Amino acid sequence: MQIRNKWLARSCAAALVLALSVGTALAAQSLIPVGRAAGIKLHADGVMIASLDPVTTAVGQVSPAEAAGLQPGDVILTANGQSVDTNDALQEIIEGAEGQAITLHVRRDGEELDVSVTPVQDTSGHDRLGVMIRDGMAGIGTITYVDPETGAYGSLGHGICDGESGVLVPLAEGSLMEASVAGVQKGASGAPGALQGEFNLQEDMGTVEKNTDTGIFGVLTDDSYYDDLDTLPIADAQEGTCEIWSNVEGETVGHYTAEITKLYGEGGENDRSMVIHVTDPKLIEKTGGIVQGMSGSPVIQDGKLVGAVTHVLVNDPTRGYAVEIEKMLEAQAAA
Numbered sequence: 001m002q003i004r005n006k007w008l009a010r011s012c013a014a015a016l017v018l019a020l021s022v023g024t025a026l027a028a029q030s031l032i033p034v035g036r037a038a039g040i041k042l043h044a045d046g047v048m049i050a051s052l053d054p055v056t057t058a059v060g061q062v063s064p065a066e067a068a069g070l071q072p073g074d075v076i077l078t079a080n081g082q083s084v085d086t087n088d089a090l091q092e093i094i095e096g097a098e099g100q101a102i103t104l105h106v107r108r109d110g111e112e113l114d115v116s117v118t119p120v121q122d123t124s125g126h127d128r129l130g131v132m133i134r135d136g137m138a139g140i141g142t143i144t145y146v147d148p149e150t151g152a153y154g155s156l157g158h159g160i161c162d163g164e165s166g167v168l169v170p171l172a173e174g175s176l177m178e179a180s181v182a183g184v185q186k187g188a189s190g191a192p193g194a195l196q197g198e199f200n201l202q203e204d205m206g207t208v209e210k211n212t213d214t215g216i217f218g219v220l221t222d223d224s225y226y227d228d229l230d231t232l233p234i235a236d237a238q239e240g241t242c243e244i245w246s247n248v249e250g251e252t253v254g255h256y257t258a259e260i261t262k263l264y265g266e267g268g269e270n271d272r273s274m275v276i277h278v279t280d281p282k283l284i285e286k287t288g289g290i291v292q293g294m295s296g297s298p299v300i301q302d303g304k305l306v307g308a309v310t311h312v313l314v315n316d317p318t319r320g321y322a323v324e325i326e327k328m329l330e331a332q333a334a335a
Contacts (some may be wrong), residue, residue: 002332003232004052004181010100013315015094017194017266017286021169024140025098025333026054026138029233029234030080030227030231030232030233030234031145031146031147031148031232031234031301032057032145032146032147032148032226032230032232033085033143033144033145033183033229033230033232033245033298033305034142034144034145034146034153034225034226034229034245034298035142035143035178035245035247035253035254035298036142036143036177036225036247036251036253037141037142037143037179037180037181037195037197037247037251037293038140038142038143038155038176038177038178038201038205038206038225039138039139039140039176039177039178039197039199039200040073040137040138040139040140040141040155040160040174040175040176040177040208040216040280041137041138041174041175041176041177041181041208041280042135042136042137042138042160042169042171042174042208042211043085043135043136043171043173043174044075044085044134044135044136044169044170044172044216045075045077045085045170045171045172046075046076046077046084046085046107046170046172047075047076047086047089047090047133047134047135048073048074048075048076048133048134048135048167048170049065049071049072049073049074049076049131049132049133049134049163049165049173049216050064050072050131050133050134050163050164050165051069051072051131051164051165052066052070052071052072052130052132053130053131053132054066054128054130054332055063055120055122055128055129056122056123057120057121057123057273058121058123059290062120062128062130063130063306063313064119064120064128064129064246065117065129065130065131065179066117066130067117067228068115068116068117068118069109069115070104070115070117070131070192072164072165072167073108073162073165073166073167073183074106074107074108074286075106075107075108075126076090076104076105076106076133077105077106077107077112078104078105078199078270079093079102079103079104079280080093080102081103082102083104085135085172086135087133087205089223090133092126092131094119094127094209095126097119097284097302098127098128098171098200099116099118099121099127100118101116101118102116102117102118102129102160103115103116104116104117106168111268112158113146117129125276127236128265129296131241132164134162134164134169137160137169140179140181140195140196140197140199140229140293140334141155141156141157141293141295141296142155142156142246142247142293142295142296142308142309143155143176143215143225143296144215144296144297144298144299144308144325145155145206145222145298145305145328146220146225146226146272148226148231149270150219151206151219151220151221151223152155152205152217152218152219152220152293152332153217153218153219153220154215154216154217154296154328154329155216155217155296156215156216156295156296156307156308156309156310156324157214157215157217157271157295157307157309157322157323158184158214158270158294158295158310158311158329159211159212159213159214159216159271160211160216164168165223168213169211169214170211171208171209171210171211171314173207173265174207174208174209174210174216174218175204175205175206175207175208176204176206176207176208176213176218176220176277177201177205178205179197179198179199179200179201179226180197180198180202180250180251181196181197181247181248181249181251181293182196182197182198182248183195183196183197183249184196184286184287184291185291186286186287186288186291187287187288187290187291187312187317188288188317189314189315189316189317190315192291192312192314192317193287193291193292193317194291194293195287195291195293196293196294197290197293202323203220204219205220205222205225206219206220206221206222207219207221208217210331210332212331212332212334213270213271213331214271214290214323214327214328214330214331215271215296215311215323215332217331217332223282232300232303232304232305233304233305234304234306234325234326234329235301235302235304235306236306236324237260237299237301237306237322237324238260238263238301239260239262239263239306240259240260240299240301241257241258241260242257242258242259242260242276242300242306243255243256243257243258243299244256244258244278244280244283244294244297244298244299244300244301244302244309245297245298246283246297246309247297248286248287248291248294252277254282254283254305255276256278256280256282257279257280258276258277258278258279258280258299258301259276259277259279260274260275260276260277260301260322261275261277261319262274262275268324269326270323270327270331271310271311271314271321271323272310272311272321272322272323273307273321273322273323273324273327274317274321274322274324275319275320275321276290276299276306276309276320276321276322277318277319278290278318278319278320279318281294284318287317288310288318289312289316289317289318289319289320290309290311290312290317290318290319290320291312291317292312294309295308295309295310295311296308296309296310297309305325306323306324306325307323307324307325308322308323308325308328309321309322310322310323314316
């Protein structure tokens with residue numbers, strides 16, 4: 001079965017049967033640039049508070065979560081000592097408390113704390129905390145590279161964050177699905193475009209084991225995405241002509257001309273090392289330039305892998321940002 005879907009999570013600004021950690025096998029200085037679209041599924045570690053959402057009660061708007069000190073981006077790990085990993089599981093505990101205070105064990109900015117919050121009844125008779133919960137995400141992105149020796153891959157070039165709070169989604173587990181690009185919502189000034197994908201839900205083709213500020217990482221269990229592709233050496237980017245390798249139609253990876261117009265060096269953000277200007281008329285005609293779903297598209301310069309596309313400039317879809325490949329490799333190798 002296949003479904004149509006497009007990326008539901010925003011970037012933080014626009015995956016072998018091996019007993020192997022993701023941080024291994026990255027000593028190689030040559031990798032395979034991939035450029036293929038893939039479906040991405042994430043399941044959060046706990047449930048994340050995306051936003052505070054006041055409850056409409058018989059006496060007006062009430063926000064028990066806000067009164068208790070809960071914040072967007074907080075991750076609820078347990079409620080009354082019971083693990084929660086879905087919105088439904090949390091709501092069942094809330095209803096079972098029958099209006100009594102609930103103790104939530106929460107992770108915030110790397111630290112854990114207990115918060116007591118008393119639910120209130122909404123106008124439909126359900127007990128609520130006054131929060132919008134996120135327990136997982138799914139969408140489409142682009143695989144940047146794979147190590148042919150191990151199947152370890154990197155993708156996106158930026159983290160997957162909650163669209164409401166902007167906080168990096170804490171990862172419990174995730175997987176990749178085979179995908180093809182079924183359509184494109186073309187980008188325009190002030191209106192970023194997006195790839196629309198068809199996903200094969202019959203089986204996963206890889207794992208997602210890390211969600212970081214500079215990409216997602218895991219191991220590909222299906223080598224069909226890269227078994228006929230060649231390795232390229234990695235190198236530092238330079239200002240000048242380059243190519244973006246990207247899958248914007250079907251399963252075909254096109255090579256599109258672009259220009260690296262600015263390098264940020266050490267002063268760049270985690271996922272913004274350089275400015276990219278798309279110059280290829282075919283890509284501009286097809287997509288308008290850079291669109292959502294192209295994140296992770298390899299940037300190739302002088303036959304070397306130098307980075308990955310990460311963001312589009314909202315006011316000019318022919319321009320965007322890329323992260324240098326070394327930053328992705330460092331994030332993948334980190335414990």
